Amino acid sequence: MFSGIIEEAATVVKLEKEKDNLHITMKCSFVNELKIDQSISHNGVCLTVVSKEKGTYTVTAIKETLEKTNLGLLKPGDKVNLERSTRLDGRLDGHMVQGHVDQTAICTNVTEAGGSWYYTFEYEPSQDDYITVEKGSVSVNGVSLTVVNSKPKSFEVAIIPFTYKMTNFHQFKKGTVVNIEFDILGKYIARIVRQQMGK
Numbered sequence: 001m002f003s004g005i006i007e008e009a010a011t012v013v014k015l016e017k018e019k020d021n022l023h024i025t026m027k028c029s030f031v032n033e034l035k036i037d038q039s040i041s042h043n044g045v046c047l048t049v050v051s052k053e054k055g056t057y058t059v060t061a062i063k064e065t066l067e068k069t070n071l072g073l074l075k076p077g078d079k080v081n082l083e084r085s086t087r088l089d090g091r092l093d094g095h096m097v098q099g100h101v102d103q104t105a106i107c108t109n110v111t112e113a114g115g116s117w118y119y120t121f122e123y124e125p126s127q128d129d130y131i132t133v134e135k136g137s138v139s140v141n142g143v144s145l146t147v148v149n150s151k152p153k154s155f156e157v158a159i160i161p162f163t164y165k166m167t168n169f170h171q172f173k174k175g176t177v178v179n180i181e182f183d184i185l186g187k188y189i190a191r192i193v194r195q196q197m198g199k
Contacts (some may be wrong), residue, residue: 001187002003002041002097004137004144006167009079020063022072025054039099043168044120044179045069046099062182069101070177072142078166079168081142095137095144096184102130105140107176108154117164119172122154123180129190130182139181143167 008173010028017023034057038049042048047059066072074080105123121140125131132138132147132155139145140157149156164170172178 001085001103002046002083002099002142003093003143004083004095004139005093006081006083006143006163008082009166009168010082012031012074012076012078012080015074015076015191020066022061022066023050023058024061024071024080025056025058026080026082030084031055031057037175039085041085041097041099041142042080042106043070044081044099044101044139044181045071068103069179070104073177079171081167083142087165093144095139097139097142097144097181098184099142100181102126102128102178102182102187103180104177105171105180107174107178108171109174115161117159117169118148119159119169120149120154121178121180125153128187129194130187132182133186133189136186137183139179141168141178 008028010026013027014025015022026060034049036049039046044063049057050060051058061071099171103123103126105121107119108122111118132150134147134150137144138147145157147155148158159169
């Protein structure tokens with residue numbers, strides 16, 4: 001379980017394909033604190049540390065993950081939002097994020113507004129009927145954000161300067177593909193409604 005509060009934007013240093021899997025090696029400031037088998041959110045995707053070497057660590061993304069997320073689009077030098085799992089004795093500063101990306105979305109607009117930034121994302125509604133709601137929560141590349149201007153196929157978020165600098169949002173532009181995880185409470189409600197309607 002994660003909170004959507006990013007610790008660091010790590011740098012991709014190596015990508016290695018092995019059959020349908022992709023081994024992603026990254027460098028970050030807390031590599032020495034990581035343990036093998038530890039779960040870390042990468043752009044909102046929960047992945048397991050499989051090895052550590054010379055100040056870097058490696059995780060493996062399987063075919064399904066690569067098809068459903070933006071991790072297959074990574075290149076050496078790209079920044080990836082990292083968050084270690086939430087401690088039970090800590091504060092939940094964002095919202096409940098599972099690290100299970102629902103689908104990708106495309107950035108369609110970036111607007112600077114007096115020191116903050118507004119980003120618009122569009123996505124194709126799935127058969128699960130997941131939606132965003134005004135002032136509700138959504139995870140974008142692992143970042144817990146508040147939805148504004150919610151529409152059936154799009155939504156907008158506002159980014160403060162700290163988040164802009166600390167995450168890979170500063171690299172977003174029109175056409176950037178991002179991972180989105182809809183709010184877990186909203187997903188349960190959508191499931192209940194589908195069951196009541198016999199879907």
